[in-house]
Amino acid sequence: MRFLFDRDTRRRWFDVIMSGATLLCVALALLPLGSILFEALVRGAPALTPTFLTQSSLMGGIANAIQGTVILIGLTALVALPVGILTGIYLSEYGKHRLGGIVRLFVDVMTQTPSIVVGIFAYSFIFELSLLGFFPPPLVFSVISAVIALATIMIPIVARTSEEALRLVPTSAREAALALGIPRYRTILRVVLPSCASALVTGALLGIARVGGETAPLIMTAAWNNDFFNGLDQPIAALPTQVYRFAVGPSLAENRAAWGASLILVLLMLSISIASRAVIRLRAVRR
C-alpha cells in the first residue's frame, strides 16, 4: 500500500486523473450536441412528408416558413453586406487613428448586444417613426421591421469579419499597386478586395448563419404569418419562429412538426457553418 502514497506516484496519478477530467469535459460538451442532432433526426425525419415541405403552415406545412427565411436572409444580406463591408474597409484601410479604435470598440460591443434588444429597437424605431407620420402603425409587424432588426445584428458581424479578411492582404500588395500610380480607392476595390474574396465570403456566411437562426427579434418584428410572403408591409413566417410556434403548441402533431422544422433549420445552419469553413480551407489550400 505504501507505494500509493509515494509522492511521485501520487503526482503521476493526479496527472492522469486531470487529463482524464479534461477529456470528460469535451465529452460533456459533445453529449448535448449529439443528443440534439440525434433527436432532431429521429423525431424530425418522419415529419418530413411532401405535404409538410410544400404546404403553408395553414395546412400544417413549413413551405411558407422556408420561403420567409430565404426572403429575410436575402433582404438582410442586401442591406448588411455593403454596409458591413464598407465599415470593414474603413476599419482596415482608413481607421488607423483614434477614431478607428472608437469605431472598432462600438462595433465589437454591437456584436454582443442581445438580439432581443435589437428586436425591441426595430419595433420601437418603426413605432416612433409612425408617430411622426412616416409609416402606418401596423408596419411594426412586417418584413421591413424584421429586416431592420436582422440587419442591425448582421452589420457589426460582417464589419469585423471583413476587417479581419482585409487585414490578411499583405501591405506590400497595396504598396505595389500604389507605386504603379493606381489611386488608393481603386487599389482597395481592384486589388485588396479581390485577393481576400474568399475570406469575405466566410464572413458573410458567418453573418448569415447568425441571423438565419435568430428567433426572438423575429417574434417581436415579423410576428407570424400562416400564408406565404404577401408584401413587405405584412408579417412574414420564418423557420425559427415556426419552430417556436409548433414547439409551444398543444397538439402532438404540432410537436412532431416542431422537430421536422428544426431538423430543416439545423441542417441549413450547420451546412452554412461548414460551408464557411470549406471556403477558408479552400483558400488555405490554394496558397
Next chain:
Amino acid sequence: MHVFETLRGRTRLRLRATPGDLAFEGLSTFIALAVVGLLVLITVILYLAAAESIRTYGLGFLSGSVWDSVSQRFGAAPFIYGMLVTSALALLLGVPVSLGIAIFLSELSPAWLRIPLTFIVELLAAVPSVVYGLWGIFILGPAMRVYIEPGVQAVLGFLPLFQGHPIGSDVFTAGVILAIMIIPTISAVSREALLAVPDSQREAALSLGATRWETTRLGVLRYARAGIFGAAILGLGRAVGETMAVTMTIGNRAAFFGSLFEPGQTIASQIASRWLDAVPPLELGALIQLGLVLMLVSLFINLFARLMVGRFLRVGEGAE
C-alpha cells in the same frame, strides 16, 4: 516601416488624392460612423419608447416586485434576480467544462484530433437557440425532472435552494441550457488565451520535472488567467441576453423563486413571453424599459470583458 504607413503618418509626404479617393474615403468613413450611430440610435429609441414607463415608475421600476397588467404595476426585480441566478448557474457549470475543453484542445490533445474537435465544439454555437429550447422542452426538461434534479436533491436537498418538487421546467433547467450554450464562447476564447502563452513557459515547467498537468496549472493557466477571466465574462454577456432557450425552459412565472426547482423568469424571457400579449401603452413601455435595463447590463459586461481579454477578443468563428 511600410511606405504605406509612412505616407499616412507623421511625414509630410502625401499621396495626391484623386476625387475618387476623397469620395471613397468619405463614403466608408460616413458608413462606419453611421454604424456607430446605430448603437446610439438603439439607446435613444429604447429610451424614447420607454419614456412614459420611465416617467411613471422611475427608479422604483428596478426594485418593484409585481408585474400586473390589471393594476398597471410593473417592477423588474424578479427578472433581474432571475437573470442573475440563471447566469451565475450557467457560469458555475459552464466555466469548468469550457476550461477543461480549452486545456484539452490546446495542451493535451493529440495533434490529429485538435482541428476536428475544435470544429465540433464550435458547432454547438451554430445550433439556433430555438432548437435548444425545443430540445429543452422535450428532452432535457423531462431528463432533469426524472433523473438529474432528484439526484441533485438527494445530495444537496438540505439547502433551501434545492427544495421543493422538481418539475423540469424551472430555473435549474434554464441554467443548464445556458451553460451548454455559453460553452463554445468560453472555450474558444480561453483556448486562444492558452495558445497565446509562450512555449518557454511550458518548457520551463517541464524542465523542472513538472508533470503535464503541473505544467498546465503552473506554467500555462496562471499565465493566461486574465484571458480566461475575460472569456468567462464574455460568456456571462451571452448568458444574460440569451432569450429563446430560456423562455422555453424556465417555466415563465413572473415572481421571485426560493428554490432552483421553481419556475422563474429572466429579463429576456419576460420580454419575449409577454411581448405579443402586452397591453399598450404602459405594459409595452415597461417591457421596453426592461429591454433598456438589459442593454445597459450587457453593454457594461461586454466593455468589461473587452478590457479583460484585450487583444485576445475577436469576433471569432463560432465564438458568437
